[in-house]
Amino acid sequence: xxxxxxxxxxxxxxxxxxxxxxxxxxxxxxxxxxxxxxxxxxxxxxxxxxxxxxxxxxxxxxxxxxxxxxxxxxxxxxxxxxxxxxxxxxxxxxxxxxxxxxxxxxxxxxxxxxxxxxxxxxxxxxxxxxxxxxxxxxxxxxxxxxxxxxxxxxxxxxxxxxxxxxxxxxxxxxxxxxxxxxxxxxxxxxxxxxxxxxxxxxxxxxxxxxxxxxxxxxxxxxxxxxxxxxxxxxxxxxxxxxxxxxxxxxxxxxxxxxxxxxxxxxxxxxxxxxxxxxxxxxxxxxxxxxxxxxxxxxxxxxxxxxxxxxxxxxxxxxxxxxxxxxxxxxxxxxxxxxxxxxxxxxxxxxxxxxxxxxxxxxxxxxxxxxxxxxxxxxxxxxxxxxxxxxxxxxxxxxxxxxxxxxxxxxxxxxxxxxxxxxxxxxxxxxxxxxxxxxxxxxxxxxxxxxxxxxxxxxxxxxxxxxxxxxxxxxxxxxxxx
Amino acid sequence: xxxxxxxxxxxxxxxxxxxxxxxxxxxxxxxxxxxxxxxxxxxxxxxxxxxxxxxxxxxxxxxxxxxxxxxxxxxxxxxxxxxxxxxxxxxxxxxxxxxxxxxxxxxxxxxxxxxxxxxxxxxxxxxxxxxxxxxxxxxxxxxxxxxxxxxxxxxxxxxxxxxxxxxxxxxxxxxxxxxxxxxxxxxxxxxxxxxxxxxxxxxxxxxxxxxxxxxxxxxxxxxxxxxxxxxxxxxxxxxxxxxxxxxxxxxxxxxxxxxxxxxxxxxxxxxxxxxxxxxxxxxxxxxxxxxxxxxxxxxxxxxxxxxxxxxxxxxxxxxxxxxxxxxxxxxxxxxxxxxxxxxxxxxxxxxxxxxxxxxxxxxxxxxxxxxxxxxxxxxxxxxxxxxxxxxxxxxxxxxxxxxxxxxxxxxxxxxxxxxxxxxxxxxxxxxxxxxxxxxxxxxxxxxxxxxxxxxxxxxxxxxxxxxxxxxxxxxxxxxxx
Numbered sequence: 001x002x003x004x005x006x007x008x009x010x011x012x013x014x015x016x017x018x019x020x021x022x023x024x025x026x027x028x029x030x031x032x033x034x035x036x037x038x039x040x041x042x043x044x045x046x047x048x049x050x051x052x053x054x055x056x057x058x059x060x061x062x063x064x065x066x067x068x069x070x071x072x073x074x075x076x077x078x079x080x081x082x083x084x085x086x087x088x089x090x091x092x093x094x095x096x097x098x099x100x101x102x103x104x105x106x107x108x109x110x111x112x113x114x115x116x117x118x119x120x121x122x123x124x125x126x127x128x129x130x131x132x133x134x135x136x137x138x139x140x141x142x143x144x145x146x147x148x149x150x151x152x153x154x155x156x157x158x159x160x161x162x163x164x165x166x167x168x169x170x171x172x173x174x175x176x177x178x179x180x181x182x183x184x185x186x187x188x189x190x191x192x193x194x195x196x197x198x199x200x201x202x203x204x205x206x207x208x209x210x211x212x213x214x215x216x217x218x219x220x221x222x223x224x225x226x227x228x229x230x231x232x233x234x235x236x237x238x239x240x241x242x243x244x245x246x247x248x249x250x251x252x253x254x255x256x257x258x259x260x261x262x263x264x265x266x267x268x269x270x271x272x273x274x275x276x277x278x279x280x281x282x283x284x285x286x287x288x289x290x291x292x293x294x295x296x297x298x299x300x301x302x303x304x305x306x307x308x309x310x311x312x313x314x315x316x317x318x319x320x321x322x323x324x325x326x327x328x329x330x331x332x333x334x335x336x337x338x339x340x341x342x343x344x345x346x347x348x349x350x351x352x353x354x355x356x357x358x359x360x361x362x363x364x365x366x367x368x369x370x371x372x373x374x375x376x377x378x379x380x381x382x383x384x385x386x387x388x389x390x391x392x393x394x395x396x397x398x399x400x401x402x403x404x405x406x407x408x409x410x411x412x413x414x415x416x417x418x419x420x421x422x423x424x425x426x427x428x429x430x431x432x433x434x435x436x437x438x439x440x441x442x443x444x445x446x447x448x449x450x451x452x453x454x455x456x457x458x459x460x461x462x463x464x465x466x467x468x469x470x471x472x473x474x475x476x477x478x479x480x481x
Numbered sequence: 482x483x484x485x486x487x488x489x490x491x492x493x494x495x496x497x498x499x500x501x502x503x504x505x506x507x508x509x510x511x512x513x514x515x516x517x518x519x520x521x522x523x524x525x526x527x528x529x530x531x532x533x534x535x536x537x538x539x540x541x542x543x544x545x546x547x548x549x550x551x552x553x554x555x556x557x558x559x560x561x562x563x564x565x566x567x568x569x570x571x572x573x574x575x576x577x578x579x580x581x582x583x584x585x586x587x588x589x590x591x592x593x594x595x596x597x598x599x600x601x602x603x604x605x606x607x608x609x610x611x612x613x614x615x616x617x618x619x620x621x622x623x624x625x626x627x628x629x630x631x632x633x634x635x636x637x638x639x640x641x642x643x644x645x646x647x648x649x650x651x652x653x654x655x656x657x658x659x660x661x662x663x664x665x666x667x668x669x670x671x672x673x674x675x676x677x678x679x680x681x682x683x684x685x686x687x688x689x690x691x692x693x694x695x696x697x698x699x700x701x702x703x704x705x706x707x708x709x710x711x712x713x714x715x716x717x718x719x720x721x722x723x724x725x726x727x728x729x730x731x732x733x734x735x736x737x738x739x740x741x742x743x744x745x746x747x748x749x750x751x752x753x754x755x756x757x758x759x760x761x762x763x764x765x766x767x768x769x770x771x772x773x774x775x776x777x778x779x780x781x782x783x784x785x786x787x788x789x790x791x792x793x794x795x796x797x798x799x800x801x802x803x804x805x806x807x808x809x810x811x812x813x814x815x816x817x818x819x820x821x822x823x824x825x826x827x828x829x830x831x832x833x834x835x836x837x838x839x840x841x842x843x844x845x846x847x848x849x850x851x852x853x854x855x856x857x858x859x860x861x862x863x864x865x866x867x868x869x870x871x872x873x874x875x876x877x878x879x880x881x882x883x884x885x886x887x888x889x890x891x892x893x894x895x896x897x898x899x900x901x902x903x904x905x906x907x908x909x910x911x912x913x914x915x916x917x918x919x920x921x922x923x924x925x926x927x928x929x930x931x932x933x934x935x936x937x938x939x940x941x942x943x944x945x946x947x948x949x950x951x952x953x954x955x956x957x958x959x960x961x962x
Contacts, residue, residue, distance in 0.1 A: 082591050127531060377547075
């Protein structure tokens with residue numbers, strides 16, 4: 001029977017939300033204010049967190065105070081604090097106040113931007129903000145929405161390369177494989193990326209049916225940059241035996257060492273085979289906001305089919321926010337669009353609007369443009385440039401300290417804010433040093449293999465990081481070496 | 482040079498965040514408090530929102546007040562209000578206060594759960610909360626993390642079916658195609674789903690290289706349920722000519738009419754061909770939290786390889802939150818795992834932990850378990866059951882009104898809270914009525930094709946919806962018919 005009286009409180013009560021929202025905002029402010037005093041990484045063994053949680057689900061409601069108490073008692077001690085000022089591992093993924101507020105607004109509005117028609121402003125703000133960002137980074141006009149291209153927010157660079165590779169596969173096969181599958185296509189497709197390209201390129205090749213072995217890994221030079229001559233040779237050899245070189249991923253800022261592939265040269269080679277050129281600038285792309293770093297970061301972008309970077313890495317937008325631009329939006333839409341009856345609408349059929357579900361794997365999508373918009377507006381481009389410049393400067397200073405210490409090898413001059421170094425004593429000693437440094441809980445660094453050696457990486461990128469934090473990390477290293 | 486003095490304010494200032502966070506919380510509370518007085522859908526043409534935004538990005542910072550003013554002036558008038566009490570389109574995706582607070586906490590903590598080691602509590606809470614949810618829904622033990630299975634949060638049901646289909650492809654080809662690609666596999670793979678299955682199944686078949694034509698669409702009966710005999714015939718016929726039936730998607734609650742495929746029968750047929758059985762219960766799955774609805778929703782789940790539903794649809798967790806369970810987690814991990822040097826760590830190598838990046842397309846992941854945890858704890862299971870029950874009851878009442886009006890055909894008895902109906906006067910008249918009803922801005926419904934007819938759908942699922950809103954929508958329909 002119907003139930004007008006409502007036996008339980010509504011799931012959204014504005015007045016309750018006002019009170020509880022403030023409590024959570026205060027909890028977060030307190031968390032950030034005390035971050036520096038915490039260990040960066042937790043000291044927990046597998047199962048310790050889970051073991052403190054009840055085995056079964058709650059039947060009745062708990063108060064926010066009870067939940068926050070458990071958050072403090074059980075969850076927080078088991079976290080790696082990615083926003084900690086001394087987080088220098090992987091690439092930092094740094095949030096900012098404005099971006100968190102944007103995420104909160106997106107959750108509060110709770111709109112779905114799968115089609116223009118399902119919330120027009122969600123789509124139009126995204127298109128506009130990505131045009132702004134293209135402008136700020138000095139990316140070519142071909143990616144502007146006013147022409148044949150445009151930008152879209154994906155969750156991550158992995159998804160960005162996946163959709164680019166699907167579009168490339170379709171273009172290379174005359175739009176055949178999306179419908180008929182790859183089994184019916186008798187010439188093997190081949191993709192290319194450097195040995196140091198991100199693992200997501202290989203993962204995408206596996207997912208889309210080309211196969212991980214269908215990705216040729218091109219050697220890198222001593223700096224970690226793709227050897228363009230080796231790429232040309234490999235593509236020519238494949239084409240000569242009837243394979244189809246369909247996709248090249250150039251990396252601008254490799255994960256291992258921040259190396260920048262020679263994109264302009266690669267573009268010329270890819271063009272000879274009509275292969276799709278995707279530029280993965282996930283981390284380093286953000287630095288193109290500074291004119292003095294831009295040159296090598298966007299070189300060749302004017303010949304790329306797609307170009308992506310993560311504002312959620314180094315541009316102070318909280319995860320997830322990957323910005324992907326394409327030169328020809330029809331290529332991506334024709335590969336990914338699905339319009340069953342229940343999604344049809346006049347705006348889509350008019351061709352006058354963008355339906356972003358056609359640019360991605362999932363159908364649904366959050367209003368992620370809000371957090372990018374709020375970050376750009378409330379911080380402003382000049383503050384973002386200062387943020388990047390300080391990190392590059394501190395990394396340079398850190399590299400000088402490494403280079404001056406006779407026990408250490410600076411493996412490469414720093415690429416932007418990434419420093420790779422090792423002990424002269426060898427890989428085992430370097431690995432042991434890294435473990436001992438991280439075990440202090442006072443700083444956090446991760447490793448990679450650079451020029452065949454086990455390297456410690458210092459990636460400066462945290463929104464809360466100061467020069468003192470960088471120098472303090474050097475002192476920990478110096479003392480434990 | 483280094484820069485210790487900091488020329489611009491830090492991107493996260495706890496005291497500023499306290500003040501601005503409160504303002505945004507209040508903005509959201511005000512938005513929800515005034516939702517009912519707004520049009521559900523906006524009255525805007527393509528380009529109107531974009532045209533009000535500046536052409537270029539901001540150089541200097543704007544205040545939160547300026548940004549919120551633009552939000553009110555430019556963005557909100559261009560939104561479809563998915564949280565509006567009279568939103569009955571598609572399937573509602575309803576947030577709740579606790580889920581929004583969980584999203585806010587996840588953004589505030591800003592941790593990355595790609596590996597157990599990158600934030601252990603993020604992984605362990607997710608595993609535990611999905612075990613709780615399995616328990617609440619009465620799903621079989623095989624999906625519990627204590628055995629060979631386990632649950633994972635994906636962004637959407639589209640991504641859930643994609644990863645299930647990749648795992649199925651690998652299993653069917655002896656783990657060959659992930660490495661060698663599909664071109665090297667000479668027996669065509671065939672997937673199956675009903676004519677009324679979600680478009681994401683076909684999209685996934687295209688993406689993974691099987692091809693959209695490699696998905697056989699099995700006819701449905703007059704209720705929209707897959708014809709199991711037709712499935713058996715199709716699978717046998719494919720196998721007889723050397724094709725490989727590798728994947729079956731059964732739908733529990735189709736988008737068009739909420740129909741429930743006969744999963745137990747389908748499971749038996751799929752098993753004869755060793756095909757992977759994926760159950761897409763995106764919308765209807767939530768209702769399994771109520772014992773009285775559970776029976777037909779989980780029937781056959783004990784033989785499914787994967788089973789997914791969206792807490793973000795009808796369980797008051799804000800988008801995005803798709804819960805996917807697999808019976809054999811090795812199948813999904815072996816298809817999707819990538820561990821380049823820079824991600825290697827002792828915990829992963831011990832085999833004692835879950836690395837959720839191995840269960841999904843992207844590498845990075847947000848701490849989405851928090852919003853599920855907070856929703857379950859702060860509302861409690863019994864309130865969630867009441868939420869579902871009220872909607873089912875109101876939909877039944879609405880269906881009775883439709884059935885009693887001689888101008889209308891109730892096309893099917895309601896499936897849970899979904900009612901499909903049409904005018905006896907035919908498709909054109911029905912479509913015109915839908916347009917006129919939606920043009921009022923007072924309610925919002927969408928359409929589908931049901932039994933060949935153009936159908937108006939009323940999907941009750943909003944967290945703010947009351948019985949009065951459902952009845953008021955009937956009055957609008959009645960008056961305009």
